[in-house]
Amino acid sequence: MLSVLLNSPANTTINYLPIVIQLVVAIGFVAFMMSVTHLLGPKRRTSDKLANFESGIESVGNARQPMAIKYFLVAILFVLFDVEVIFFYPYAVNFKALGKEGFLAVLMFVAFFLVGFIYIRKRGALDWEE
Amino acid sequence: MILIITASIIGVVLLFASFLLKHTSSLLHLVTVLFAALFGVAIWEALQPTAILTQSFYLDAIRVDRFTNQFNVLITGCLFLYILLMKKHIAAVGKYKAEYFALIAFIMVGIFMLSSFNSLLVMFLGIEIVSIPQYILAGSDKENLKSTEASLKYFLMGAFSTGFLLMGITLLYGATGNFMVSEFNFLQATSINPIALGGVLLLIVAFGFKVSAAPMHLWTPDVYDGTPTPFTAFMATIVKVAAFVGFMRLFQTSFTAISSSWSLVLAVVIALTLFVGNITAVFQQSVKRMLAYSSIAQAGFMLFAIISLNAIGRQGMLVYTVAYSVASICFFAILIKMKDYTYDGFNGLAKKQPFIAALATIYMLSLAGIPLTGGFMAKYYMLKAVLFEGSYMWLAIFALLMAAVSVYYYFKVIIAMYFKEGEAAMIDSFTKEEKLYLTIGALALLVVGIFPSLLTGTI
Numbered sequence: 001m002l003s004v005l006l007n008s009p010a011n012t013t014i015n016y017l018p019i020v021i022q023l024v025v026a027i028g029f030v031a032f033m034m035s036v037t038h039l040l041g042p043k044r045r046t047s048d049k050l051a052n053f054e055s056g057i058e059s060v061g062n063a064r065q066p067m068a069i070k071y072f073l074v075a076i077l078f079v080l081f082d083v084e085v086i087f088f089y090p091y092a093v094n095f096k097a098l099g100k101e102g103f104l105a106v107l108m109f110v111a112f113f114l115v116g117f118i119y120i121r122k123r124g125a126l127d128w129e130e
Numbered sequence: 131m132i133l134i135i136t137a138s139i140i141g142v143v144l145l146f147a148s149f150l151l152k153h154t155s156s157l158l159h160l161v162t163v164l165f166a167a168l169f170g171v172a173i174w175e176a177l178q179p180t181a182i183l184t185q186s187f188y189l190d191a192i193r194v195d196r197f198t199n200q201f202n203v204l205i206t207g208c209l210f211l212y213i214l215l216m217k218k219h220i221a222a223v224g225k226y227k228a229e230y231f232a233l234i235a236f237i238m239v240g241i242f243m244l245s246s247f248n249s250l251l252v253m254f255l256g257i258e259i260v261s262i263p264q265y266i267l268a269g270s271d272k273e274n275l276k277s278t279e280a281s282l283k284y285f286l287m288g289a290f291s292t293g294f295l296l297m298g299i300t301l302l303y304g305a306t307g308n309f310m311v312s313e314f315n316f317l318q319a320t321s322i323n324p325i326a327l328g329g330v331l332l333l334i335v336a337f338g339f340k341v342s343a344a345p346m347h348l349w350t351p352d353v354y355d356g357t358p359t360p361f362t363a364f365m366a367t368i369v370k371v372a373a374f375v376g377f378m379r380l381f382q383t384s385f386t387a388i389s390s391s392w393s394l395v396l397a398v399v400i401a402l403t404l405f406v407g408n409i410t411a412v413f414q415q416s417v418k419r420m421l422a423y424s425s426i427a428q429a430g431f432m433l434f435a436i437i438s439l440n441a442i443g444r445q446g447m448l449v450y451t452v453a454y455s456v457a458s459i460c461f462f463a464i465l466i467k468m469k470d471y472t473y474d475g476f477n478g479l480a481k482k483q484p485f486i487a488a489l490a491t492i493y494m495l496s497l498a499g500i501p502l503t504g505g506f507m508a509k510y511y512m513l514k515a516v517l518f519e520g521s522y523m524w525l526a527i528f529a530l531l532m533a534a535v536s537v538y539y540y541f542k543v544i545i546a547m548y549f550k551e552g553e554a555a556m557i558d559s560f561t562k563e564e565k566l567y568l569t570i571g572a573l574a575l576l577v578v579g580i581f582p583s584l585l586t587g588t589i
Contacts (some may be wrong), residue, residue, distance in 0.1 A: 112142075119145050 073125050084113055131187050131194055133202055134242045136171045140164045141235035148228035158217050161231045165206075165213045168238070172206040175199060186248065190310065193248040197444055201245050201375055204448060204585065208368055208455040209238065214567045215463040219360040224270050230361075233263035237369060244376035250299045250309045253376060257295065257340065260369055261288050267361040268353060280356025287349040291339035298332030301325050311384045330385055330392050334399070337380075340373040343433060344402040347426050351410075354422035362418065363462035366425045367455040374432045378447060381436050389439055396437045397525055404430035404532040411539045418471045420539055421458065424497060427536055428454055431512050431529065437522065438515035445586035446511030452578050452585060453504030457496040460571035463564070464490050469555040473542055477552025486560060487547045492572040496579070498540040499533055504578035509533060511582070 052059050091098070091106055098105075120126070143164065151157045175181065176199040184195040213234075220234075221227040240259030247253040265288065269281025303309060305326035335346060342350040354362045385392065407427030414420040432450055435443035464486060468475045480487035496505035513526050547554075560568075578585060 115142055115145070122146075122149055 070128065077120070077125070080113075080116075084110070131175075131185070131192065131246075133168070133171055133175055133206075134239055134246075136168055137235055137238040137242060140168060141232045141239065144228050144232035144235055147232075148226065151228070154221050154227060157228055157231075158221060161213060161217055164235075165210050168235075169203075169206045169210045172199075172203045176203045191249040191252050192243070192246050193312070194246050197448075198246045200448060200585075201451065202242060204451050205241060205245075205368060205372060205455075206238070208371075208452065208459065209234075211456065211567060211571060212364060212368065212459045215459065215564060215571075216360045216363060216466075219466050223358045223360060224272060226270075230267065230270060233267055234364065237263050237364075241369070241372035244372050245379070247376070247379065248311055250302065250311060253311075253380065254295065254299060256376060257373070258292065260372065261292070261340070264288075264361075264365055264369065267364070268357040270361065271358045274356075274358075276356035277358060278356075280353045283349055283356075284353045287339070291336050291346070294332045294339070295336035298329045298336060301329030301332065305329065311380055327388070327391055330388070331395065333380065334392065334395060337373065337377040338399055341370055341377060341429050341432070342426050343399050343429055344406040344426065345399075347403065347406065347429075350426055351419055351422045354425070355416070355419050359418065359462060359466045362422075363459050363466075366421065366462075367458045370425060370429065371432075371451045371455055374429075374435070375447065375451075378436050378444070382439055382444070386439050393437055393521075396433065397522055400430050400433045400437065400525060401528055403427070403433065404529055408532045408535045408539075412535065414539070415473065416471050417465060417468075417473060417476070417543060421462070421465075424536065424539070425458070427532065428497070430532070431509055434512040434516045434525075434529070437525075438512075438519040440515055440518055442511060442518055443515035446508060446515050448585050449504065449511050449578060449582050450508040453496060453508040453575060456571045456574050457493040457503075457505060460568050461490060461493040461497070463568065464493075467556050467558050467560065469557050473546045474550075474552065475554065476543055476546040477550040477554055479547040479554040482554050483556075483560075485565065486568070489568050489572050490547065491544050492575060494540045494543050496575045498537045500537075502576065502579045504575040504582075507579050507582040511586075 087109065088106075091102070094102070144161070147157055147160055151160065181199045182196050184193055186193045213231075217231075220230050223230065237260050240256045240261075243252055243256030243259065247256055265281055265285040268284050269278050271277035299309075305323045306313075339346040339349075354366055357365065403426060407423050407425075407430055411420050411423035411427060414423060428450075432447070432454075435447045435450070465471065479490070492503065496503035499505045499509040513529065516522050516526050516529075546552075
C-alpha cells in the first residue's frame with residue numbers, strides 16, 4: 001500500500017488517498033466520542049443547567065431587541081472598505097505588471113469609492129447625535 | 131463605450147444634485163437635460179463611421195457592434211420618453227428624489243454592458259448593476275408595506291438566481307478555460323461536453339428568472355404590484371428588454387452550434403410562459419397586476435428571438451424593444467393618474483377624457499398585436515423568425531392561440547373605457563406636455579407598425 005503510494009507519479013487519484021483516510025478518521029472520531037458521551041454520561045436536567053450561560057450572571061430580558069440602525073450602517077461601511085482593501089492585495093502583487101494603465105484603473109476605483117463616501121457623509125450617515 | 135462612461139457620470143452627478151438643488155423643479159430640469167444628453171450621445175455614437183464595424187475595448191471584454199449601437203439608441207430613446215412622462219411621479223415617490231434618477235442612470239450603465247459584453251464577467255457585472263438598484267427602487271416607498279415586501283422578495287429571489295448564474299458561468303469556465311463568449315471552442319465542436327451543457331442549462335434558468343419566464347416567473351406579479359408604479363413601468367419595460375438582449379447576445383454568439391441540446395428546453399419554457407402569462411392575466415381584477423402578467427406573456431414572444439438563432443430574430447428584438455416598451459410606458463403613464471387601478475376604475479374614461487382614451491386604445495391595440503401597430507410587427511417578426519428556423523411549428527401555432535387569448539384582457543380595458551358608465555376618477559389631470567409625449571408615443575407605435583424597416587435597418 002505504502003509502496004504504491006510512494007511510487008505512483010504525482011497528481012494521480014491515489015495520491016489523495018491519505019486525505020480520504022484522514023477525513024474518515026476525523027469524522028469517525030467525532031461521531032464516536034459524541035455517541036459515547038451521550039450513552040455513558042449521566043443526565044441531570046435542572047432549570048439552572050438549561051438556562052443560557054451569561055458568565056455566571058442571571059440573564060435579564062430577551063436578547064431579540066431592535067438594534068440601532070447606526071450599528072447596521074457602520075457594519076455596512078466596514079464591509080465596503082474591507083472589500084476595497086481586499087482589491088489592493090492582488091493589485092500590490094501585480095503592481096509592476098499592470099503599469100500605468102493599471103494604476104489609473106485603481107485610481108478610478110478609489111475615486112468612485114471616495115465619491116460614495118463623500119455622499120454618505122453628506123447624507124449624515126456618520127452623525128451620531130440624532 | 132462612451133455611452134457607458136456618460137451614464138456613470140450622469141449617475142454620480144445626480145447623486146450630488148440633491149445637495150446642490152433645493153427645488154424639485156430645478157432638479158427635474160437637470161434630469162431632463164442629462165437624459166437628453168444621454169440620448170444624444172447614443173445617437174452620436176451610432177452615427178460614427180466606425181459604428182458599423184465591430185470594435186473591441188478593454189482586452190476584448192467589451193465588443194460594440196452594429197446591433198449594440200442600434201439597440202442603445204432605441205433603449206435610450208425609450209428611457210427618455212419614460213423620463214419625460216414619469217419624472218414628476220418619480221419625484222413624488224419619496225424623500226430621496228435625486229437618488230431615484232441616479233439609480234436609473236446606474237441601471238442604464240448595466241444595460242449598456244449587457245448589450246455589449248464579450249466576456250462572461252462583464253455580463254455578470256451588467257446583470258448585477260441592473261439588478262441591485264432595482265431592489266432599492268422596488269422598496270423606495272418606505273411607508274408602504276407592500277413596497278417593502280416587493281423589495282425583499284425581489285432581493286431574495288434575485289440573489290438566488292444570481293447563484294444559478296454564477297454556477298453556470300463557473301461550469302462553462304471549467305469546461306472551456308475561457309470567459310470570452312466568442313471563443314467557446316468546444317461549443318463549435320461535435321462532441322458535447324456534459325459540464326458545459328450543465329452550465330448552459332443553469333444560464334437558461336438564471337436568465338429566465340431575470341426576464342420572468344415561466345416557471346421562474348413567480349416573483350413577477352407580487353414585485354410589479356408592490357413596487358411604486360413609476361418604477362414598475364421601468365422594470366417591466368426597459369430593464370426587461372435589456373435582459374433579453376443580454377440573453378440573446380450570449381446564446382446567439384456562443385451556443386448556436388449546440389442549439390439542438392438546449393432548444394427543446396427553451397421551447398418548453400416558452401410554451402409555459404405564454405400559457406401561464408396569458409391565462410392568468412385573464413383572471414386579474416387590477417389593471418396593474420394584469421400588466422405584470424402581460425409582461426410575462428410578452429416575454430414568451432420575446433424568447434422566440436433566442437430560440438430562432440437568426441437575423442430575423444435580432445431584427446424582431448429591436449422592433450419588440452420599441453413596440454413593447456413604448457406601449458407599456460405610455461399606458462403606465464395613464465394608469466398612474468387613475469385613482470382606482472381595477473378595470474372598473476377605467477369605466478367611462480372615454481366620455482371624460484376622449485383624447486386620452488383614444489391614446490390608451492392605441493397602446494392596448496399595440497400590446498394585443500393588432501395590425502398597423504408596432505405590436506403586430508413585433509409579433510410578426512418573432513413568428514417569422516421561428517418559422518424560418520423551421521423546427522418549432524407547433525410553438526408558433528400555440529403562440530398564435532395565446533395571442534388570441536391576450537386580446538381578451540387587453541380589450542377589457544377598451545370596453546371599460548368606451549362601453550361602460552362610470553366616473554373614471556383621476557388623481558391628477560394631464561398637462562399639455564404629457565399629452566404631447568403620449569401622442570408622440572402613439573405615433574411612434576403607428577410608424578413602427580407601418581414602416582418596421584426603419585428600425586431593423588440592415589442588421
